[in-house]
Amino acid sequence: MRCPYCESDLTRVIDTSHDTRGSVRRRRECQDCRQRFTTYERAVLSTPLVIKQDGAREEFDREKLLSGIRIACAKRPVSAAHIDRMVGEIESRLQAMGKSEVSSRVVGDMVIAGLKELDLIAYIRYAIVYLGLDDLRAIRDEINRILEA
Numbered sequence: 001m002r003c004p005y006c007e008s009d010l011t012r013v014i015d016t017s018h019d020t021r022g023s024v025r026r027r028r029e030c031q032d033c034r035q036r037f038t039t040y041e042r043a044v045l046s047t048p049l050v051i052k053q054d055g056a057r058e059e060f061d062r063e064k065l066l067s068g069i070r071i072a073c074a075k076r077p078v079s080a081a082h083i084d085r086m087v088g089e090i091e092s093r094l095q096a097m098g099k100s101e102v103s104s105r106v107v108g109d110m111v112i113a114g115l116k117e118l119d120l121i122a123y124i125r126y127a128i129v130y131l132g133l134d135d136l137r138a139i140r141d142e143i144n145r146i147l148e149a
């Protein structure tokens with residue numbers, strides 16, 4: 001653990017305690033500048049790797065997901081906070097699945113479902129790219145489905 005005051009690597013644990021939620025709190029002292037500071041250790045759920053359509057695996061990329069959704073939401077009445085929350089929820093749900101890998105489809109489906117609730121225009125924009133709605137008829141069918149629902 002690096003000292004937050006002088007960035008020295010020489011720090012010493014002088015006290016360790018546990019809190020009720022299972023976190024570990026350590027009181028440390030820097031051997032160089034003698035400043036004391038506290039660190040907390042807690043378990044963090046890991047996000048599964050995403051299996052892309054071509055079979056390649058990649059780390060879940062929160063920024064990439066955010067930017068794709070932001071583009072779909074451009075000039076729509078959807079706040080950055082809404083988009084952030086949606087991506088946060090997607091990430092939590094992926095972690096809660098407890099898997100080491102998930103298909104990119106699973107992630108895409110969650111975005112689709114989230115956008116459908118948030119803003120239908122943004123949903124259509126995202127769906128055109130994600131579902132590969134590459135002809136006007138398929139797009140019209142999807143819009144009709146929404147309008148009828």
Ligand SMILES: [Zn+2]
Pocket residue numbers: 003004005006007008030031032033034035
């Ligand atoms: Zn120090």
